[in-house]
Structure formats: structure tokens, C-alpha cells
Amino acid sequence: xxxxxxxxxxxxxxxxxxxxxxxxxxxxxxxxxxxxxxxxxxxxxxxxxxxxxxxxxxxxxxxxxxx
Numbered sequence: 585x586x587x588x589x590x591x592x593x594x595x596x597x598x599x600x601x602x603x604x605x606x607x608x609x610x611x612x613x614x615x616x617x618x619x620x621x622x623x624x625x626x627x628x629x630x631x632x633x634x635x636x637x638x639x640x641x642x643x644x645x646x647x648x649x650x651x
């Protein structure tokens with residue numbers, strides 16, 4: 585349980601950092617999803633966790649839907 589909480593906290597910190605970086609195009613976010621109004625998204629790993637493998641999937645759609 586402690587390890588799970590640590591993993592979730594790290595994931596939350598990384599997601600929050602990305603939301604702040606794309607705040608001009610961020611429409612809303614739900615748990616682990618960020619909805620942007622433009623078609624570009626840059627994934628960069630924060631310096632404090634440079635060895636952590638980070639990836640994301642994206643898709644374009646006219647209406648919000650859960651992938």
C-alpha cells in the first residue's frame with residue numbers, strides 16, 4: 585500500500601507539471617487524462633526523475649470520449 589501511494593504521488597506530480605506547462609491549451613483534465621484544444625503535445629521528463637520511462641498516447645476527435 586505504501587509503495588502504491590508513492591507511485592501514485594509521483595504520477596500526480598508529473599501530470600500536474602505537464603498541466604501547468606500546457607495551461608494555455610488545457611481545456612480540462614480527468615484523473616490521468618489531459619484534454620487539449622490543439623493537436624500538439626510535447627512529452628518531456630522532469631529533471632528530478634530523468635531515468636523514469638514516461639510515455640503518452642494521444643488522438644484527435646471532435647468530441648470528448650474515453651479512449
